[in-house]
Each structure stands twice: as structure tokens, then as C-alpha cells.
Amino acid sequence: MVxxxxxQEVELEYGGKAIVKREIGRGGQGSVxxxxxxxMEWALKWYDSSKxxxxxxxRKNLKNIVSDGSPYNKFVxxxxxxxxxxDGQFGCLTEMVPESFDSFVNILRDFKVVTDPLTSHLVxxxxxxxxxxxxxxxxxxxxxxxxxLHTAGKCFQYLNDGAFFVNIETGAVLIGSCDxxxxxxxxxxxxxxxxxxxxxxVLGKAKPSRQTDYYALAVALFKVxxxxxxxxxxKVVMDICLTEEDVLKHYGEKALFVMHPDDDSNRPxxxxxxxxxxxxDTYPEYIKDAFVKxxxxxxxxxxxxxxxxxxxxxxxxxxxxxxxxxxxxxxxxVSLFDKIDSTTYKCPKCGYDIATIHFSNxxxxxxxxxxxxxxxxxxxxFSDDFLSVSGEVVENKLRPGVMGIKNCSSxxxxxxxxxxxxxDVGPGKGFPLWQGLxxxxxxxKAKM
Amino acid sequence: MSNKNxxxxxxxxxxxxxxSSLLDFDDDDPLGATAVSKKSLVIFFLIDTSGxxxxxxxxxxxxxxxxxxxxxxxxxxxxxxxxxxVLTFSTDIAWMxxxxxxxxxxxxxxxxxxxxxxxxAAFQELSARMSRNSFLNSPSLSFAPVIFLxxxxxxxxxxxxxxxxxxxxxWYKFGLKAALGIGNEANDEMLAEFTGSKDTVVHAYxxxxxxxxxxxxxxxxxxxxxxxxxxSDETNKELTEEDVMTAKQKMLGQQIxxxxxxxxxxxxxxDTGW
Numbered sequence: 001m002v003x004x005x006x007x008q009e010v011e012l013e014y015g016g017k018a019i020v021k022r023e024i025g026r027g028g029q030g031s032v033x034x035x036x037x038x039x040m041e042w043a044l045k046w047y048d049s050s051k052x053x054x055x056x057x058x059r060k061n062l063k064n065i066v067s068d069g070s071p072y073n074k075f076v077x078x079x080x081x082x083x084x085x086x087d088g089q090f091g092c093l094t095e096m097v098p099e100s101f102d103s104f105v106n107i108l109r110d111f112k113v114v115t116d117p118l119t120s121h122l123v124x125x126x127x128x129x130x131x132x133x134x135x136x137x138x139x140x141x142x143x144x145x146x147x148x149l150h151t152a153g154k155c156f157q158y159l160n161d162g163a164f165f166v167n168i169e170t171g172a173v174l175i176g177s178c179d180x181x182x183x184x185x186x187x188x189x190x191x192x193x194x195x196x197x198x199x200x201x202v203l204g205k206a207k208p209s210r211q212t213d214y215y216a217l218a219v220a221l222f223k224v225x226x227x228x229x230x231x232x233x234x235k236v237v238m239d240i241c242l243t244e245e246d247v248l249k250h251y252g253e254k255a256l257f258v259m260h261p262d263d264d265s266n267r268p269x270x271x272x273x274x275x276x277x278x279x280x281d282t283y284p285e286y287i288k289d290a291f292v293k294x295x296x297x298x299x300x301x302x303x304x305x306x307x308x309x310x311x312x313x314x315x316x317x318x319x320x321x322x323x324x325x326x327x328x329x330x331x332x333x334v335s336l337f338d339k340i341d342s343t344t345y346k347c348p349k350c351g352y353d354i355a356t357i358h359f360s361n362x363x364x365x366x367x368x369x370x371x372x373x374x375x376x377x378x379x380x381x382f383s384d385d386f387l388s389v390s391g392e393v394v395e396n397k398l399r400p401g402v403m404g405i406k407n408c409s410s411x412x413x414x415x416x417x418x419x420x421x422x423x424d425v426g427p428g429k430g431f432p433l434w435q436g437l438x439x440x441x442x443x444x445k446a447k448m
Numbered sequence: 449m450s451n452k453n454x455x456x457x458x459x460x461x462x463x464x465x466x467x468s469s470l471l472d473f474d475d476d477d478p479l480g481a482t483a484v485s486k487k488s489l490v491i492f493f494l495i496d497t498s499g500x501x502x503x504x505x506x507x508x509x510x511x512x513x514x515x516x517x518x519x520x521x522x523x524x525x526x527x528x529x530x531x532x533x534v535l536t537f538s539t540d541i542a543w544m545x546x547x548x549x550x551x552x553x554x555x556x557x558x559x560x561x562x563x564x565x566x567x568x569a570a571f572q573e574l575s576a577r578m579s580r581n582s583f584l585n586s587p588s589l590s591f592a593p594v595i596f597l598x599x600x601x602x603x604x605x606x607x608x609x610x611x612x613x614x615x616x617x618x619w620y621k622f623g624l625k626a627a628l629g630i631g632n633e634a635n636d637e638m639l640a641e642f643t644g645s646k647d648t649v650v651h652a653y654x655x656x657x658x659x660x661x662x663x664x665x666x667x668x669x670x671x672x673x674x675x676x677x678x679x680s681d682e683t684n685k686e687l688t689e690e691d692v693m694t695a696k697q698k699m700l701g702q703q704i705x706x707x708x709x710x711x712x713x714x715x716x717x718x719d720t721g722w
Binding site for chain 1: 476477478479481482483484485486487522580584587588589590591592593618619622671675695696703706707
């Protein structure tokens, strides 16, 4: 391949020139350069035509992607195509991923390497979700990007850890590698890693489609929670080395989920897959069930894979079942708190009781603790908005120690106050938490 | 690996996968994940340091290798731990470092040339080290190693004996093998015996070519080596094990040949102008 040089000018398809500033990375499809165009910094992915089965077809598809535009602002979408050089080389410009986002690669390996501004030495900086909320929200956001892509009739050809960028404080997600997106059922012959690739695609039986994406989605979500590969266990590690035949076997014809309920021959190995061993039993049954279904029936039958709606429901529930103990601060899922009766959890660390509330649209009860937020989709069954906070458990500013729920939405609710009467609760107002509390959110009713 | 070893490895793995006991509070934080263990790839460089390499060839090689390390660092996929091991052979054989060193920390130590070409002994040594009990002891998944031989002449010992030992080593069988002949004396046919295919043998007659060939081969091999798979080209056909068997080695051959064709350096040959 022909590498670009610092200072070199690259002409864009529809006019203008990008100036190469430096190389910032290299991957299986070419190199990525930092370039300047129109006074802004951009990433220029410069393709190595020898890595493509049909580079002309790839360019044609890329052109379509650029002109279609991004279906959702969370995609780092190809913006401008360059002209082809005399020997047929070309690239495309995308926006730079903001520094507040970390590559999923770094989240998985726990650190990133940065230049210390004082000493200019390379140092390791930990990369970790700062809150449980952020981790689960990241999962919901990943689900949502897949939905937006599928709604636009497109799918991923190939994904890897490097395609996901996550804000570890908020759980916001950006998707890179969008130059590999195509219309459904096209096959660009793009080679990749087996990790995210559905078994039927590994075996060459199917083209990339919504179903192969559902497989990739399950893998991404599994990795967010369990930090490991769902198919890499004892059986895989026992091989001398990972040869092509082994890949075909372990990720294709003989793919076996590490937590398969009826076959323990590919269980995670201590020392290598510690995260999966450690976390598997800490999650509630419905989470485990979803992954078991995805990686047992869903391995051989693409129709059995969970779609975005199913995943979203599961993860919104998981997020709603996070408890943060008001006293000792222990934060975890309800599955790791003791339950003393049908309505109360007990913190196993400090013994504090945590109350719950029942929403008419859920079969389960939601824990109530200071700082707990209720999202629009939780109080309005017709809403898909999992990010807007509609209510929050807060302490009364004038009466310290008295906890209540504040209406952060723009609608008026009704709540049963300790006087036994229902009162209107307008935006910005609140009401105390008490034994007989009932709330009318409109379409959803809640009761302590 | 012998049957006995196999069994005990299996047992110890089984032992290790028993359901974990109850976690304590500090240990059940879902955010407290440890780093995901990386897959490992060892790149073996087998380098001829016999007397005939003295001078321009050795100087050139040292410079190229120094430049190559950061380049491989960039190529390496983030989820792969790439390690380097350098075995030199002249009258004696020697490893540059006693164990393979991670690419992040690897520093090239300049080589000097003298003595004869004990290539057979180097093959024997490599075969002995390419084992789970020695250099390839990463606990997590390993990719097949990359083995890159560079020489400028004909072995002075019985290389066939050494090659035989190597050929019975499974890691060698699965490994990505490439060879570079330097100057007119190097025998491409003998090198093809080592790599198992003519496609992965290249030749450099000049300093410019040497630099280019080493980079092409090492970078391409580490790219292919750290990739888990090659997907099918014809999607209507279901892949079988035979289809993918040695697919990487073939791919390496193709890519090397393609890149070699692009070579247009025409500077002074190693063997002329003395």
C-alpha cells in the first residue's frame, strides 16, 4: 500500500484538500491519519486496496453511505470521500472521536496509554466505568444504535471492540468503523475477527444481515457486563494455538457458550476468564437467561436471537434495579442485596433497610434510595426515552432527613399525601415517601 | 504434546473451573473487572550473524530492525499481546533475550557478525523452545507464531537434521513462516524448504531492498498472525476445515508476492562495488 506523508495534500471528491498531519493508527483495512480540512481536524482512513476483495465495490458502497448520511448522530459516519489517486488509492474523512470517549478496547484492557503533560513520558491511565449506572446505560445505548441502523435498512458488515467508543462517566456511546456499514444482505467479503461474527457467517452460510447483527449485539452486551468472550472457554484454550481450523470449529460449527446450562465442557478457566467466573452469578436470572438464549438456541437458529426491543427492556430493568445504599454507599444490583420480605431489601454490608415501590407497568418492584432516578420510559409506556429523567428521589431541603420524589417532568402528577388525599404535583414540585404513598403519573400508577 | 501431559492439563483446567465460592463485598462490584487477558502472538526472528553478514548487510539489518519495532507496535491489534524473540546463529547460536519480550518493551540490541552458519543448530534450538513449557507459555489463547528467517548464505552444518526436528513441532506446523535471502549466495530453494512454500520466500540484493523486504514480511506476517480468521470469499459455499487449513500461510504468500512486485528500488547490489 502507499502510505501518505506528513504535509501531503489529499483531494476530496467534491473539492477542497485535506492536509495530512500525522498517522494515528493502522488497522486491517489501511491506515488512519489526522488531517486538516476546512480549518478543522478530521480522521482520514486511507484504504489498502490489497486488503479488499473488490475495492471498487467497497468504494461504491462508501459513496452510498456518504450520500445517505448518518441515520443517528451517535455514528461516527464517513463524511467526505477523497478522489482516487492515480494508482487507485483513496480514503474517507470522518469526524474525530471526542476525547471524552474511550475506546471499548481500553475499557476491556483496563487502561489507556497517554502522554504525561509534565514529563512527556508515556503513562498508563486506568479506564473504568465510574458508576454502575454508566455501565448499564452504555449497554442500553449500544442497543439503541443497532436499532437506529436497522431502522435505516442497513447493517454492520463487521464489528470489533475498536468500533465502540464509550464515555465512562455517562455511558454515552459512539460507533466507529461505519465505513463497513452496508444495506442488508450484501457481502463485501470483509475479513474480521470471529468474536462478533455470527456462526453462520463464520461458516460462510449467510451474508451479513439484521440476524448476524443481533448476534454481534449479544456479544457486545456480554462483553460490557462480563468482560470476556462468550465462546472462549476451556475447550478453546486447550488447543495448542488458535489456528484457522480452530476458529471455524470454536466460532462456527462447534460453537459452545461458556455458560451453556447443559454442557460444561467449555467453561471459563480461572486465571484467564476470571471476570466471567466472578460476575456470572452476580447478575439477576433474567439477564443470564437472555444470554443463555442468545448463545444456545441463538447460535444455530438466528431467529431465536433477541432483538433490540427485548434487549432494551431487559437493560432498562437492570438499570432500574441498581441499589445504592443510603448509609454505606454499597452499590449493586438487587440480586446482590438481601430480601427480607416482598417489599424490602436489606443491605448485606450495613444492614440498612431499602424500601421498594411498585409501578403498574412492571411485574417487579423498584428500590427507592436517595438519588434514584425515574426515566421517562419508566413512567410512560408509550415513550422510548431512556435518558430523560422524569423523577428523582431527593431529600427535602427544608426538612433534612425527609425523603421524597421530585417531579422533574413537564407534566403534573397526582400523589397521595400523608393526609390521605390526592394532590396535584406540578413540575419542580415533590411529595414525601411514606407507607401509603400512591402516585398517578398519567398512564402509569405507582404504589409503595 | 504427549498424552500424559494432555491429561494432566485437562485435569488442572477442570479444577480451575469449579463454581466459585461466595464472594465477599469488595469482590462483587460489577465495575471491578480485571483486564481481559489478551491473545498472544510470538514473532520469532532467526537471524544469520555469520561472518559473511559483516559490514553493510549487518549494519542495514540492525537499522531496519530498530525501525521495525515501533512499526509492529502500531500494527498490533489492541487485543493481542505481541512478543518478540530473536535467535541469532553463526558459529554459536544465541537468543537476544532469554525470553520473548513484549513489543511494548522490546529494544533492539545491535548485532555483530562473525563465524560460520550453524543454521541446523538454530532450527534444533527453535524447536526446543517452541513449546508450552518454554517460550510459548502464555496462559491465554495463543495465535500460531510467526517465524521469520534471514540469511545470506548456505548453512555450514546439517540443516536438514534441524529442519526435521522443527517439522515435527506442532507450533512450527501451524506457524506463519517466511524467509529472506540476502545477496546472491542465499539459496531460495533451501529457504522454501524451511517455509514450505516459495511464495513466502523473498530476496534482497541491495540495502534498499533489504529494508523494504524485512518490513514487508514482518509487518504483513504480524498483521495476518494477530488476526483470528479469514472469512470466506464465496458466501454461497459452506466452509470446511480443509478450506481454511493453512489459509493464513497462503494469504501471507499472496500478500508478500503482491508487495514484492511493487518493489522498484534499484540501488547498488550488496555483492558489487567492493
